Amino acid sequence: MLIDSHCHLDDERLYPDLEAVLQRAQENHVSGFLAIAARHEEFEAVIKIAEKHENIWASLGIHPAEAKNETPSFDDLISFYEHPCVIGVGEGGYDFYYADRQKDFERQRDLFLTQIHLAQETGKPLVIHTREAEKETADLIKSEMKNKSFNAILHCYTGSWDLAKEMLDLGLYVSASGVITFKKAQALRDVFAQVPKDRLLVETDAPYLAPEPYRGKTCEPMHVAETARRLAEIKGISFEEIASQTTQNFKTLFSLD
Numbered sequence: 614m615l616i617d618s619h620c621h622l623d624d625e626r627l628y629p630d631l632e633a634v635l636q637r638a639q640e641n642h643v644s645g646f647l648a649i650a651a652r653h654e655e656f657e658a659v660i661k662i663a664e665k666h667e668n669i670w671a672s673l674g675i676h677p678a679e680a681k682n683e684t685p686s687f688d689d690l691i692s693f694y695e696h697p698c699v700i701g702v703g704e705g706g707y708d709f710y711y712a713d714r715q716k717d718f719e720r721q722r723d724l725f726l727t728q729i730h731l732a733q734e735t736g737k738p739l740v741i742h743t744r745e746a747e748k749e750t751a752d753l754i755k756s757e758m759k760n761k762s763f764n765a766i767l768h769c770y771t772g773s774w775d776l777a778k779e780m781l782d783l784g785l786y787v788s789a790s791g792v793i794t795f796k797k798a799q800a801l802r803d804v805f806a807q808v809p810k811d812r813l814l815v816e817t818d819a820p821y822l823a824p825e826p827y828r829g830k831t832c833e834p835m836h837v838a839e840t841a842r843r844l845a846e847i848k849g850i851s852f853e854e855i856a857s858q859t860t861q862n863f864k865t866l867f868s869l870d
């Protein structure tokens with residue numbers, strides 16, 4: 614069994630057909646899902662999806678690309694995390710890939726900090742999005758860890774071994790997405806070759822980032838099987854072992870055992 618540790622099930626490309634999407638996932642041995650809210654206004658919809666399905670959990674946060682539109686405070690958000698289906702905070706983080714986002718640095722930092730504080734307060738792991746922001750991410754995580762430790766995952770990881778290593782040393786987890794299957798991603802496969810087996814997760818980030826050979830199509834949770842297959846090759850272990858190991862890691866990280 615596989616768990617898709619990051620998917621946007623409320624997205625308009627997946628939600629209208631959700632029961633069929635989940636059925637196709639089951640047929641591909643994908644039977645657990647972490648549904649991510651990336652904007653405040655998605656929180657209710659994602660909670661509803663999780664309430665309806667025993668094997669779907671929710672993580673609620675605000676993506677750094679939203680920082681220019683909304684920077685709700687800790688007090689605006691904290692009550693959502695009391696819901697039993699909500700097991701994570703985020704996705705939140707830094708994204709400086711597009712030049713216009715670099716202007717939002719302070720707003721992104723405020724929003725990221727709010728989500729770190731929510732993780733510290735609730736004890737729920739933080740799902741971190743980081744893109745073109747390695748130094749900024751490492752600096753903030755390290756300084757906040759000193760105030761109060763929290764657990765976290767680098768989702769859809771595409772960064773360097775240096776950042777991964779620094780974060781692994783702090784106890785964080787690292788998640789592989791379909792990007793590891795892309796032809797040009799050898800450097801990233803080399804990074805994942807070094808990540809300890811007991812800190813790995815797999816995800817789709819559906820509806821984005823479909824793995825090979827589905828690249829360019831709408832990504833669905835069932836496609837996490839392709840990513841897991843490639844990750845098993847990278848680690849030199851069987852598909853069954855990567856499936857059971859990443860499932861166990863997910864349960865350990867989110868305290869589901």
Ligand SMILES: [Zn+2]
Nearest residue numbers: 619649704818
């Ligand atoms: Zn996402």
